Amino acid sequence: MDPVADREAVLAANTALYEALEQGDAEALGDVWLSGADADDRGGVVCVHPGWPMLRGRARVLRSYMLIMANTDYIQFFLTDVEVELVGDTALLTCTENILSSGEAEEEGELGPLVGGKVVTTNVFRRTAAGWRLWSHHGSPILTGGGDDDEVEG
Amino acid sequence: MDPVADREAVLAANTALYEALEQGDAEALGDVWLSGADADDRGGVVCVHPGWPMLRGRARVLRSYMLIMANTDYIQFFLTDVEVELVGDTALLTCTENILSSGEAEEEGELGPLVGGKVVTTNVFRRTAAGWRLWSHHGSPILTGGGDDDEVEG
Numbered sequence: 001m002d003p004v005a006d007r008e009a010v011l012a013a014n015t016a017l018y019e020a021l022e023q024g025d026a027e028a029l030g031d032v033w034l035s036g037a038d039a040d041d042r043g044g045v046v047c048v049h050p051g052w053p054m055l056r057g058r059a060r061v062l063r064s065y066m067l068i069m070a071n072t073d074y075i076q077f078f079l080t081d082v083e084v085e086l087v088g089d090t091a092l093l094t095c096t097e098n099i100l101s102s103g104e105a106e107e108e109g110e111l112g113p114l115v116g117g118k119v120v121t122t123n124v125f126r127r128t129a130a131g132w133r134l135w136s137h138h139g140s141p142i143l144t145g146g147g148d149d150d151e152v153e154g
Numbered sequence: 155m156d157p158v159a160d161r162e163a164v165l166a167a168n169t170a171l172y173e174a175l176e177q178g179d180a181e182a183l184g185d186v187w188l189s190g191a192d193a194d195d196r197g198g199v200v201c202v203h204p205g206w207p208m209l210r211g212r213a214r215v216l217r218s219y220m221l222i223m224a225n226t227d228y229i230q231f232f233l234t235d236v237e238v239e240l241v242g243d244t245a246l247l248t249c250t251e252n253i254l255s256s257g258e259a260e261e262e263g264e265l266g267p268l269v270g271g272k273v274v275t276t277n278v279f280r281r282t283a284a285g286w287r288l289w290s291h292h293g294s295p296i297l298t299g300g301g302d303d304d305e306v307e308g
Contacts, residue, residue, distance in 0.1 A: 044239075046237075046246070046248050046276065048274050048276065048292075048294060050294070050297075051294070051295065051296065051297030051298055052274075052296070052297075052298055053250075053274055053296050053298065054235065054248055054250065054274045056237070056248070081208065083200075083210065085198075085289075087243070087244070087280060087289075088242055088243055088244070089241070089242055089244075090241070090242070090243075090244040090278075092200070092278060092289065092290055094200050094208055094210070094290075096207075096208065120202050120206075120207055120208045122200065122202065122276060122278075122290055122292040124246060124276075124278060124290075126241060135239075135241075135246060136246055136248075136276055136278075138202075138276040138292040138294065139294075140202060140204070140205070140292065140293075140294030140295070141205065141294075141295075141297070142205065142206070142207050143204075143205030143206075143295070144205055144206055144207065
């Protein structure tokens with residue numbers, strides 16, 4: 001196991017997640033998540049979208065993304081504060097998702113106004129025979145003032 | 155490695171986290187998190203409190219809990235939907251924290267009214283020589299209606 005190559009592979013898997021969402025590519029999104037024997041029916045993968053309840057299981061998680069993508073005309077992610085920690089066959093990736101997306105359009109078929117958002121995210125990847133795959137995604141809105149963690153420094 | 159014993163040990167570590175918070179026990183809380191060589195200075199542990207930005211590093215994470223405990227007269231956690239997935243030396247525990255805590259007291263020294271809250275949580279534990287220790291905690295508020303994930307079933 002080459003830590004540098006592993007780190008690059010995890011970062012690439014993470015990039016693939018957000019590119020799939022930006023492109024509304026359901027198949028690419030499905031490839032990012034654990035599948036088959038690595039994601040059993042009972043639990044397997046877990047996902048929390050910002051402000052959402054916990055979703056368990058590959059089918060339910062992918063369905064939630066279909067719903068989000070169906071209701072999103074345009075979305076772009078600028079990732080900052082990306083940090084990866086690798087221990088054995090698990091990678092913990094944390095980042096801030098700076099999101100630019102279209103709001104509700106005034107007219108049918110028109111793009112709505114662009115709206116921004118900031119989400120802090122914990123993505124857990126697992127090494128599989130097919131490469132690094134997403135096991136858990138947890139994103140949450142920053143509701144405290146400013147979103148600058150220096151404020152809790154005391 | 156005995157999966158049943160591991161599962162019990164992870165559940166016990168998770169219980170220890172919430173008991174430490176309920177009791178305002180900073181030392182017990184410190185014992186729950188990765189420490190020493192398992193939690194290096196640069197990254198190591200990560201923590202997101204509901205609505206908060208990402209906190210990295212053991213010192214900063216523990217300091218945030220001191221702040222929370224100093225401002226909380228009373229807090230009790232009822233955990234539901236607890237699920238554990240064990241893969242090698244990593245455990246992914248997800249649960250719902252049903253929180254009962256005291257609000258702002260009207261008079262100094264009096265307990266305030268009890269307020270409830272519901273938080274979905276992803277806790278990642280790692281096996282160490284000293285047992286299972288918390289690597290990542292990510293809790294987030296449920297902001298969608300009802301907090302029932304059946305609503306996204308379509």
